[in-house]
Amino acid sequence: MPRPLPDVLPTVLPPWLAHALRAQRGPVPWNAVLRGVLAGGPLLVAAVLLGRESLGVMAALGAMFAGINDRPGSRRAAVRWIGVPALAGATGLVVGTYAGDGLGAVALTLLLTALGFVAGAVSAMGPVASGSGTQLLVAAAIGAGMPLPEPGWQRALFFLAGAGWLIVLRLALPTPGARNSDFRFDGERTAVAGVYDAVAALLDAVGGADADGRRAALTAALDQAQDALAGPRLRRYASSAAERRLRAQYAAALPLAEAATALAWAGDALPARTAQGPRRLAVAVRTGGPCGPLPAPARTVPGLRALDDALLHAAETFDRGGPGPRHRAGGGHPLGRGAERTARKGLHLRPPRGRALLRTVTGTGGREYGFRVALCYGVSAAVAQALHHVHWYWLPATAVFLVKPDLGPLVSRVLNRAAGTVLGALVFAGFAAVLPRPEGLVVLVAVSGALIPVATRHFAAQTAVVTVLVLALVMVGGEPEASWGRIGETLLACAIVLVVGHLPAPGQRGGTVRARLTTAADAAHAYLTHVLSGADDRAARWALRREAYRTLAEARAAIDRSAAELPTLARHTEGTDGVAATLERLVDTTTACAVHLDDTGRLTARHTERLATLLDELVERREDLGLAGAPAAALPVGDARRPAVRPRRTVAR
DSSP, X not given: OOOOHHHHHHHHSOHHHHHHXXXXXXXXXXXXXXXXXXXXXXXXXXXXXXXXXXXXXXXXXXHHHHHHTOOSSOHHHHHHHHXXXXXXXXXXXXXXXXXXXXXXXXXXXXXXXXXXXXXXXXXXXXXXXXXXXXXXXXXXXXXXXXXXXXXXXXXXXXXXXXXXHHHHHHHHXXXXXXXXXXXXXXXXXXXXXXXXXXXXXXXXXXXXXXXXXXXXXXXXXXXXXXXXXXXXXXSSSOOSHHHHHHHHHHHHXXXXXXXXXXXXXXXXOOOGGGGHHHHHXXXXXXXXXXXXXXXXXXXXXXXXXXXXXXXXXXXXHXXXXXXXXXXXXXXXXXXXXXXXXXXXXXXXXXXXXXXXXXXXXXXXXXXXXXXXXXXXXXXXXXXXXXXXXXXXXXHHHHHHHHHOGGGSOHHHHHHXXXXXXXXXXXXXXXXXXXXXXXXXXXXHHHHHHHHHHHHTTSHHHHHHHHHHHXXXXXXXXXXXXXXXXXXXXXXXXXXXXXXXXXXXXXXXXXXHHHHHHHHHHHHHXXXXXXXXXTOOOHHHHHHHHHHHHHHHHHHHHHHHHHHTSOHHHHGGGTTHHHHHHHHHHHXXXXXXXXXXXXXXXXOOHHHHHHHHHHHHHHHXXXXXXXXXXXXXXXXSOTGGGSTTOOOOOOOXX
């Protein structure tokens, strides 16, 4: 049977072109589509009726950016995903408006270049910071290059109002087709259920070729659940019974994930009934009911005994809405104590600290990121002003979307941005010729807002929809129809970013990838050190394991993006995928060691030899790439290289 076209493309096309054609798959997010209809359109209608079209444009722009950042997940997490970038966008509007009114072209260009460096460096901190940096720069360009009668503070206020309106919709509207009456925690419930489904899928794949992919899918599911449950809150601890139950169910999934990973490392195929328990738990999470009796696996090896203990603990947690009596903090079982601490006191052992974030911003990854963004943003702003265009915001705003390296490979984004802008401008030109004004344009804004959640699956489609929406908005605000001019400016921005993106940069190229790998190696070092130290704090171990796998996933994503660049850029990170693969095997082996130590108190020759081999391989690969430091070489496992070694460990059984 011939393979589907998306599966064939990576084998017949170069990586940079295959990435440009790749699209995400999944069901239509109807709840996000509904929010898109109700976001920008009604705000623009109200502004038109009041005769304040320009303020309506600002509010609709805020709602549009909020819709782009409106990702699947919990409602509380959406407040951070949407709210923090919106605050940055409002700041950019204020800075851009007053700087555009009070500074000359040269001083304004220098200010925007400096702002680009800061925003680019801060973007290295993570997705929320990256979204904030993007909105800061785009809004600054709009504030300086889009003439409107209102002062900067009014623009910022209505921009925030538009984003706040979508946050209200995100919090208030129930999820269509929800299977639980308490829709407040639909996102958390779906994410936690996804963890149990991923555990079951990994157990099904043990011993097969898909085991590594299923383990990576389990990591992604745990990351999503962790983010969903760790959203911003007014109180330090969970205040409702439903939330406490979900946190306990998430904590109960951690030992299941640990046991499944250890079984996958062992590589012995399992009976089909082994995965039935986690699947029943996933159904119970979604419905809110008890899980009932769970099939017990045969307790023949340490991994299966750990899985059986974890299933028993999960069953008691589900049936009682929290940890069972023998697992409460006062009990003697380390599994119960660890789950209790994780559920009650937090999901992250080590929250981000100011000093660590500062190192990220000022490190090699942050400096390289900031340099690229600043240069592209500053050059495009200078060129736009030199063209003597009154509405010159489009060129630097387009450059910002193109140059952000965490959003995708440069060449892929350039190709998709150019194609999407051309398509969107042509579509808008056709509608603008026949639609009545402003009624037809308002309808076009509402329809485009509804399409954004679907179009985010491919950057070209998202660009086309956003182009139609923005052109409709600015025409409502009084700007003349300029589809053809926007096509030319987009192509010019693509050329600027391509040239600047391939210029020699100060320092070593690939800094973002190398920084991610160094962080992942440090996390793997901390996890292995804890396991071999003999500590019996399960909550700390699970948190360190989560941090190790999360940082590895982030490093792997950065490596994949870099590999999809043109060869002139991709060559700077050659070999980093080998380091990531070694780290993944090391963390998997560490998890298998932890499970085995829990069961027997000692490691086998297979465990110690595997650790020694992986540590040697890791040191060699890091030295070949010239990565800073080699933390794995300093691990306290010198004796672990001898199969007879048995780390000291006290096990409460």
